[in-house]
Amino acid sequence: MLIYQKLLLKRKEYLDQEILNLQEKVSLLPPGKLVCTKNGKRFKWYHSLNHSYTYLPKSQEILAENLALKDYCQLQLKYLTAERDAINAYLSKSSDFSPGLSFFEHHPEHQRLLSKALQSSFSTLSKELAIWASASYETNPSHPEQLSCTSISGHLLRSKSEVIIDTALCTNKIPFRYECILTLDSKTFFPDFTIRHPENGSFFYWEHFGMMDSPAYSQNAFSKLQTYACHGILPTVNLITTYETKEHPLSAQNVQELITHYFL
Numbered sequence: 001m002l003i004y005q006k007l008l009l010k011r012k013e014y015l016d017q018e019i020l021n022l023q024e025k026v027s028l029l030p031p032g033k034l035v036c037t038k039n040g041k042r043f044k045w046y047h048s049l050n051h052s053y054t055y056l057p058k059s060q061e062i063l064a065e066n067l068a069l070k071d072y073c074q075l076q077l078k079y080l081t082a083e084r085d086a087i088n089a090y091l092s093k094s095s096d097f098s099p100g101l102s103f104f105e106h107h108p109e110h111q112r113l114l115s116k117a118l119q120s121s122f123s124t125l126s127k128e129l130a131i132w133a134s135a136s137y138e139t140n141p142s143h144p145e146q147l148s149c150t151s152i153s154g155h156l157l158r159s160k161s162e163v164i165i166d167t168a169l170c171t172n173k174i175p176f177r178y179e180c181i182l183t184l185d186s187k188t189f190f191p192d193f194t195i196r197h198p199e200n201g202s203f204f205y206w207e208h209f210g211m212m213d214s215p216a217y218s219q220n221a222f223s224k225l226q227t228y229a230c231h232g233i234l235p236t237v238n239l240i241t242t243y244e245t246k247e248h249p250l251s252a253q254n255v256q257e258l259i260t261h262y263f264l
Contacts, residue, residue: 008087010249015084022077026070034067129196133175140179140190153178161210161250162192165242168255174198174263176206184231189224195240198263205233206240213245 032049045056045064056064147156151166155178162178169176175198179190182205193206207224211217225235233239240258244250 007249007252008091012084012087012091014247015080015087019077019080019084022073022080026073026077029066029070029073030063032067034064034071126201129175129198129201132196133177137177138181140181142190159208159210161208161242161244164250164252165193165206165208165255168252168259169193169195172256172259172264174259184227187227189227195263202238204238204240204262206242208242208244208250210244210250212243213247 032047035046035048035053037044037046045060047054047056047063047067143158146158149157149160149163151157151163151170153166153170155166157163157166157178166176166178174195176193176195178193180194182189182191182194191205192208195204195206196202197204205228207221209217209221212221225239225241228234228239235241240262242250242254242258
């Protein structure tokens with residue numbers, strides 16, 4: 001299945017739950033609608049129910065508030081339902097076309113040829129950057145068994161979110177390395193992505209923090225960011241960071257927006 005199809009399925013699951021929550025909330029709110037009119041500098045409230053209008057005095061402000069909340073929830077329902085219907089329509093049309101990453105996992109020669117074709121198409125890169133991007137380098141030796149996800153760049157990565165970033169960098173012709181060694185004083189790091197700006201060759205680093213709902217993980221992430229900052233590797237300057245939790249997965253659109261902002 002294609003990456004964006006998986007993202008759409010996650011979005012659909014979220015929409016399904018939100019729609020259920022809103023429907024339940026609406027069912028508990030008063031029937032009818034709120035109508036507001038202006039009389040000079042003051043507003044009047046009316047309760048519209050069964051084709052009749054009842055004036056609401058200020059003493060019934062709570063009822064007016066609940067009717068306003070109901071109107072908002074129903075509007076949200078309208079937009080979320082329309083988005084879910086659009087996702088369902090797309091998935092029903094694209095269900096027969098889902099080679100995705102599995103295509104490259106089962107066709108390594110296709111992957112190798114595509115990787116070479118993409119590298120050779122980097123016409124905007126200088127020769128030095130092209131050589132740097134394709135040269136061998138020291139990578140992270142820890143937990144090689146976790147390198148189970150394949151990207152069109154030919155890299156083996158540790159998560160589907162890293163595949164999204166890797167694929168976007170590759171297709172946008174940005175020279176980069178995955179988990180290349182970086183030594184800061186006596187400490188050794190392996191940033192998720194070491195990147196060279198395609199126009200001036202300056203170095204950027206991209207760290208994706210994919211378990212920010214874990215207190216221990218987030219504490220280690222902030223500690224790493226502090227170490228980077230002490231060595232002049234600064235978020236929004238030459239360090240790109242993305243974050244993820246189970247309820248808030250990484251968005252391919254967000255990744256593309258970051259690449260466009262920093263490099264294109």
